[in-house]
Amino acid sequence: MKILIIEDETELMEVIRQSLEKESFLVESAGDYASALDKIISFDYDCILLDIMLPGGSGLDILQELKNMDKSDNVIIISAKDSLDDKLTGLELGADDYLTKPFHIAELNARIKSVLRRKSFGGKNTVELGNVKLDLDDRTLHINNQPLLLNRKEFDILSYMVVNKNRLVNKTSLAEHVWGDHMDEADDYEFIYSQIKNLRKKLKESQAGIEIQAVYGLGYKLIVL
Structure with a gap:
């Protein structure tokens, strides 16, 4: 799962980043309006943590841009402004939640997981496809009730494919989701193929009841057997 932190307080951003990376999220960041706008235009995210007060612009304008682009990124506003008007405006523009500073990192993590479950997996923390059971909180996979060990990237790929089951996922989208903007440093897609x-x-x-099929020249599709 890929998360973008839009926050100009460097220390807070790093605390959030370290906490989320311990939870095995892929984390990117932007410290001002211009870089945040460039990120949301160039990439898709599973969740965006958005401060309202930003150098060079307002986080509410970022929300408006997401709405204009018809992007479905989950957004949690994290702001020191405990204004009802700002909260209502943010929610009307498509924000999924609002957390006022200061907050406990544990609460932020819980809210992120809640938003991701609600939007991507119908509010559940586990997904079952045939004999396959994926636990999103524990990041575990069971097939026929037997655990199957996956590395971090394999789990991220599988969870992304499950969200998009029966749909064609192109190589670029998959790379951006699992590796973030570091994919620009790669010369080819060999790191995905492996x-x-x-x-x-x-x-x-493991005789899983799902299969990831390669669509030549385009990408991959997950189907239930």
Whole structure:
């Protein structure tokens, strides 16, 4: 799962980043309006943590831009402004939650997981497809009630494919979701191929009731067998 932190307080941003990375999230950040706008235009995110007061502009304008682009990124406003008007405006513009500073990091983590479950998995923390059970909180996979060990990237790939089951997922979208903007440093998609190959092998050997099919030249599709 990929999260964007839009926050100009460097210390707070780093505390949030470290906490989320411990939870195995892929985290990117932006410290001002211009860089935040560039991020949301260039990439998609599972969740955006958005401060309202930003150098160079307002976080509410970022929300408006997301709405204009018809992007479905989950947004949690994190702001020192405990104004009812700001809260209502943010929610009307599509924000999913509002957390007033100062807050406990544990509460922020819980809210992020709640938003992700609500939007992507119908409010549940587990997803079952046939004999496959994916636990999003514990980041575990069971097939026929037996645990199957996945590395971090394999789990991120599988959870993204599950969200988009029966849909074609192109290589670029998959790379951006799992590796973030670091994918720009790669010369090719070999790093995706190797992870996908290992994941498909594990699923097949465990007789999983799902399969990740390669669509030549385009990407991948997860189907339920």
